[in-house]
Amino acid sequence: MSSKLKILYAAAEVVPFAKTGGLADVAGALPQVLAEMGHDVRIVMPCYGQLDRNKYGLRPITGSFGIPHGSDWIQIAIEQSDAIPGVPTYFVRNDYLYDRNSLYGQPDDDHRFVAYSRAIIEMLDRIGWMPDVISCNDWHTGLVPVYLKTLYAHRPALSGIGTLFTIHNLAYQGVFPADVMELTGLPPELFTWDKLEFYGQFDFMKAGLVYADTLSTVSPTYAKEIQTPEFGEGLQGVLSYRKDVLYGILNGIDDQIWNPRTDPLIPANFSAQDPDGKQICKRELQREMGLPVDPAVPVFGIISRLSSQKGFDLLDQVLPGLLADESMQVMILGTGDQYYHDMLTRLSALHPDKLAVTLKFDNALAHRIYAGSDAFLMPSNYEPCGLGQMISLAYGTVPVVHTTGGLADSVHEFRLAAGAGNGFIFKTYTAMACATAIHQALHCYADRPNWQQAMHNAFASNFSWEGSAREYVKVYEKALRLARNSKQ
Ligand code: ADP
Numbered sequence: 500m501s502s503k504l505k506i507l508y509a510a511a512e513v514v515p516f517a518k519t520g521g522l523a524d525v526a527g528a529l530p531q532v533l534a535e536m537g538h539d540v541r542i543v544m545p546c547y548g549q550l551d552r553n554k555y556g557l558r559p560i561t562g563s564f565g566i567p568h569g570s571d572w573i574q575i576a577i578e579q580s581d582a583i584p585g586v587p588t589y590f591v592r593n594d595y596l597y598d599r600n601s602l603y604g605q606p607d608d609d610h611r612f613v614a615y616s617r618a619i620i621e622m623l624d625r626i627g628w629m630p631d632v633i634s635c636n637d638w639h640t641g642l643v644p645v646y647l648k649t650l651y652a653h654r655p656a657l658s659g660i661g662t663l664f665t666i667h668n669l670a671y672q673g674v675f676p677a678d679v680m681e682l683t684g685l686p687p688e689l690f691t692w693d694k695l696e697f698y699g700q701f702d703f704m705k706a707g708l709v710y711a712d713t714l715s716t717v718s719p720t721y722a723k724e725i726q727t728p729e730f731g732e733g734l735q736g737v738l739s740y741r742k743d744v745l746y747g748i749l750n751g752i753d754d755q756i757w758n759p760r761t762d763p764l765i766p767a768n769f770s771a772q773d774p775d776g777k778q779i780c781k782r783e784l785q786r787e788m789g790l791p792v793d794p795a796v797p798v799f800g801i802i803s804r805l806s807s808q809k810g811f812d813l814l815d816q817v818l819p820g821l822l823a824d825e826s827m828q829v830m831i832l833g834t835g836d837q838y839y840h841d842m843l844t845r846l847s848a849l850h851p852d853k854l855a856v857t858l859k860f861d862n863a864l865a866h867r868i869y870a871g872s873d874a875f876l877m878p879s880n881y882e883p884c885g886l887g888q889m890i891s892l893a894y895g896t897v898p899v900v901h902t903t904g905g906l907a908d909s910v911h912e913f914r915l916a917a918g919a920g921n922g923f924i925f926k927t928y929t930a931m932a933c934a935t936a937i938h939q940a941l942h943c944y945a946d947r948p949n950w951q952q953a954m955h956n957a958f959a960s961n962f963s964w965e966g967s968a969r970e971y972v973k974v975y976e977k978a979l980r981l982a983r984n985s986k987q
Contacts, residue, residue, distance in 0.1 A: 505632070507541055507634065512544065548594065556580055558580075568614055603639075612673065634665065642703060644712070661983075664707035666708075674697060675701050767779035788855035797944040799827060801832070814878065817937065880903070881904055898921070918956075
């Protein structure tokens with residue numbers, strides 16, 4: 500099968516419209532690359548209240564229509580934006596459900612995402628466009644494959660649609676009390692351990708994993724890890740059972756946005772061939788963050804959610820000693836758990852000339868830290884894919900990582916003798932192993948030619964989307980084949 504596909508990409512957050520994490524980066528980049536390959540790709544997401552409607556030119560394309568919701572009906576309208584070149588984006592609008600002060604974490608998230616999933620299917624007739632495949636992402640879209648295979652299976656136009664369900668982070672499953680079943684309108688007999696039930700509760704993620712034609716996650720290593728009890732979050736059984744249709748496809752990064760040669764958000768542009776601008780970025784970053792301006796001292800950047808998933812429990816143990824003993828600077832940008840906000844604030848007061856902490860979400864500052872740091876710290880406990888290490892590599896900023904999930908697939912141990920490797924790694928998740936990897940980076944930095952080689956290898960790493968997009972197309976084709984075969 501090599502004909503062009505019609506792909507509907509369903510995600511709860513999409514750059515540039517709304518972002519809390521890596522899912523939005525992927526959803527904003529992959530569809531564009533697929534469209535450039537000639538496929539007809541469209542995106543669908545909820546119409547959040549905080550969206551800048553004027554900036555993105557949102558306009559209604561359907562009138563208001565009712566969809567079933569529990570024992571009632573709710574009114575939905577579909578709007579469209581053309582802000583992403585070549586990829587029309589549809590917005591499911593219901594202000595009561597989606598006009599809130601945050602994307603998720605609302606007490607009625609079950610209502611909000613049952614309605615979103617149902618609206619995705621109900622809108623297709625009304626927008627006059629029928630996809631070959633729906634590419635579903637994370638728990639918010641978990642019910643789409645279920646609806647297609649059950650309540651809508653008798654509709655010929657819908658029953659042949661293939662589905663891919665992609666896991667971006669298995670830890671967030673959308674688990675709610677059992678009475679969500681009534682909201683969904685699905686037959687009660689589907690509430691069993693091998694379908695929608697998860698230890699007495701309703702699990703949106705599991706629904707997607709059981710019913711989608713094909714499954715994927717965002718790195719080959721995480722695809723294997725999630726079949727084990729250590730990483731499977733209780734769903735390792737389903738995932739092992741479906742391993743024949745489970746694929747690990749590494750995310751890419753958008754080189755229009757993350758490119759030191761052209762990045763308009765950094766003080767000076769640079770590249771592997773012409774790296775001088777990186778020194779200017781470092782100097783300006785030290786100045787901006789209020790640390791001593793010294794080209795010789797190694798700067799370590801961190802841009803992250805502040806959580807133990809991202810390795811802050813290790814940093815809590817490792818940073819005090821490092822900052823006390825080593826000549827180094829650490830720049831941290833992030834928000835998250837209050838415990839880590841307090842820990843970092845305390846530590847930066849103790850080491851005002853070595854640690855600078857910015858506790859907010861700031862995209863432009865993130866660009867300047869990626870560009871101006873020498874090394875990037877990402878000691879995640881687990882990491883489905885991770886974008887920070889890939890972005891830092893693109894900026895010649897050498898990562899120090901725990902080898903897990905996508906970090907294991909993208910960062911390889913630097914070995915000078917072989918001239919190979921693009922970063923520093925540790926394998927066991929302990930403070931000692933983490934500190935050892937950071938010391939290796941410091942040691943390497945102290946020897947200029949060594950460090951130049953590590954930087955060179957970092958720049959040479961390639962995480963463009965094209966290769967991964969071709970893998971997605973193969974999985975979409977498989978999903979479509981499976982859906983059409985099961986229809987016959
Ligand atoms: P996550 O698990 O949070 O999705 P990823 O590494 O996949 O982690 O993606 C995180 C994305 O969010 C990256 O683009 C990173 O640069 C960005 N990011 C994280 N925290 C911040 C912050 N405080 N300010 C700006 N960007 C941030």
